[in-house]
Amino acid sequence: MSGLKRGSVAVVGAAESDLGQVAPHTSPVDLMAQATMRALDDCGLKLSDIDGVFSAATQVRTAPMTLAEYLRIKPRFFDGTIIGGSSFMAHVAHAQAAIEHGLCEVALIAYGSTQRSVSRAAASPRERNPYEDPYRPFMPTSAYALAASRHMHEFGTTREQLAEVAVAARQWALLNPKAWEKEPLTIEQVLNARMVSYPFTVRDCCLVVDGGGAVILTSAARAKSLKKKPAYVLGVGEALGHATISNMPDLTVTAAAESGPKAFGMAKLKPSEVDMISLYDAFTITPILFLEDLGFCPKGEGGRFVSGGAIAPGGKYAVNTSGGGLSYCHPGMYGLLVIIEAVRQVRGECGQRQVKNCEVSLAHGNGGVLSSQCTVIFGSESAL
Amino acid sequence: MPDLMKQSPFGAYLEHLKKGELAYQVCSDDGTAVFFPRAVAPRTGSTNLEWRVSKGLGTVYATTVVYAKDQPPQNVALIDIDEGFRMMSRVEDVDPLQVKIGMRVKFRVHPGDEKQPPYPVFTPAGGEK
Numbered sequence: 267m268s269g270l271k272r273g274s275v276a277v278v279g280a281a282e283s284d285l286g287q288v289a290p291h292t293s294p295v296d297l298m299a300q301a302t303m304r305a306l307d308d309c310g311l312k313l314s315d316i317d318g319v320f321s322a323a324t325q326v327r328t329a330p331m332t333l334a335e336y337l338r339i340k341p342r343f344f345d346g347t348i349i350g351g352s353s354f355m356a357h358v359a360h361a362q363a364a365i366e367h368g369l370c371e372v373a374l375i376a377y378g379s380t381q382r383s384v385s386r387a388a389a390s391p392r393e394r395n396p397y398e399d400p401y402r403p404f405m406p407t408s409a410y411a412l413a414a415s416r417h418m419h420e421f422g423t424t425r426e427q428l429a430e431v432a433v434a435a436r437q438w439a440l441l442n443p444k445a446w447e448k449e450p451l452t453i454e455q456v457l458n459a460r461m462v463s464y465p466f467t468v469r470d471c472c473l474v475v476d477g478g479g480a481v482i483l484t485s486a487a488r489a490k491s492l493k494k495k496p497a498y499v500l501g502v503g504e505a506l507g508h509a510t511i512s513n514m515p516d517l518t519v520t521a522a523a524e525s526g527p528k529a530f531g532m533a534k535l536k537p538s539e540v541d542m543i544s545l546y547d548a549f550t551i552t553p554i555l556f557l558e559d560l561g562f563c564p565k566g567e568g569g570r571f572v573s574g575g576a577i578a579p580g581g582k583y584a585v586n587t588s589g590g591g592l593s594y595c596h597p598g599m600y601g602l603l604v605i606i607e608a609v610r611q612v613r614g615e616c617g618q619r620q621v622k623n624c625e626v627s628l629a630h631g632n633g634g635v636l637s638s639q640c641t642v643i644f645g646s647e648s649a650l
Numbered sequence: 651m652p653d654l655m656k657q658s659p660f661g662a663y664l665e666h667l668k669k670g671e672l673a674y675q676v677c678s679d680d681g682t683a684v685f686f687p688r689a690v691a692p693r694t695g696s697t698n699l700e701w702r703v704s705k706g707l708g709t710v711y712a713t714t715v716v717y718a719k720d721q722p723p724q725n726v727a728l729i730d731i732d733e734g735f736r737m738m739s740r741v742e743d744v745d746p747l748q749v750k751i752g753m754r755v756k757f758r759v760h761p762g763d764e765k766q767p768p769y770p771v772f773t774p775a776g777g778e779k
Contacts, residue, residue, distance in 0.1 A: 400760070401740045408726050412713070419752075461723075465714075511738070512686070
């Protein structure tokens with residue numbers, strides 16, 4: 267049991283920073299600050315209302331401290347948990363705990379990255395590992411490719427099925443004016459693109475762009491008085507699996523199989539009751555693994571589950587409606603943008619790509635090399 | 651008992667490699683194989699870690715091929731070693747795309763160079779598992 271109370275807090279403000287390729291010398295904290303002011307504007311709160319700061323970034327080791335300095339705010343509570351791209355789902359859970367316990371009342375979660383501008387190698391230097399480095403894997407890509415090889419071996423998943431994930435993401439991205447990619451994509455184009463780490467071509471891999479975001483959380487009671495419809499936090503689940511791919515016990519099962527049931531248990535919901543699914547798609551294999559591990563389909567069925575346009579616009583399941591890390595935006599630790607799309611869907615503000623009657627959305631974050639897995643379930647007022 | 655003032659776990663592992671040996675540890679409290687080498691055993695927390703030398707036979711658990719710019723494609727694999735531990739390595743002497751899950755492989759030492767100390771690689775041993 268998580269000990270947290272279903273629906274006790276809500277996301278009240280959500281915004282991206284500028285995305286894509288920002289001007290030279292823009293700092294990751296410039297993007298965090300820009301997104302913070304947009305998220306505050308989204309809910310009608312002021313900078314001085316923020317008394318909790320949650321942040322993580324690969325380019326800013328002391329992110330909560332650095333952001334607090336930039337904004338000249340003095341948070342009562344702060345948390346710089348950094349476990350890769352799922353850090354922000356963990357921040358939602360930690361912010362909920364802090365708000366429930368009166369440690370803060372208005373929590374800011376912020377992220378920024380300029381990895382396209384400064385290069386991925388500069389934005390996210392690898393930690394040395396003498397047991398993996400001699401083989402020169404492309405990290406993190408090769409780790410996910412190893413997992414894909416195992417899934418293909420055990421369950422007959424095909425490269426075409428992996429490509430379906432990229433094609434669906436692209437189709438959603440074409441409905442999102444903020445998406446980086448603007449041109450259609452076919453399965454053949456994915457398969458015939460430049461090979462990076464077999465079975466992945468460059469089209470099986472997420473974008474490398476600049477970007478950031480911010481969300482504001484507060485208590486359910488206070489949320490009701492603010493500008494927009496609250497996105498209540500119905501459930502959260504956090505899990506650590508491993509850190510390095512060499513130490514992942516079963517490459518076909520992620521710790522989402524722990525974080526998902528925790529979040530669903532707290533939310534008192536079943537996967538079939540989720541209207542929109544926001545999954546961290548660093549590589550085409552990841553939504554397949556998470557659909558299985560979170561209980562949307564049986565283990566091993568993910569490849570068949572996504573086939574035939576099932577997760578594309580007009581398909582059976584609304585997955586990654588923003589276009590995902592594959593086609594919308596992937597600034598390095600993409601989890602906060604996964605959350606923002608899930609929030610916008612339950613608020614009903616997604617325009618052309620809006621899922622009809624979206625009352626419950628799920629945001630699932632992945633960090634490292636399938637290492638940390640954190641799940642947040644959001645609901646509208648009618649889902650409370 | 652590892653004494654970190656005298657030798658690191660990686661340092662001990664490397665000494666074995668220089669002798670042509672693939673070393674791993676066994677936790678004498680619960681008998682499980684431990685890899686990567688550590689100062690403290692996982693789960694038990696024991697410092698009773700005994701060094702053993704592997705027979706050097708294993709099975710490919712997962713495999714990929716890395717396409718670096720201006721370099722021939724190279725294999726990267728996870729190998730399940732018969733003594734009960736898994737490690738990352740490379741299968742050599744075969745087209746990297748022909749490295750298959752289940753393939754039996756045998757250890758040898760890659761000598762490395764000035765920047766890279768010796769490290770374990772594998773070659774096909776014949777057969778599948």
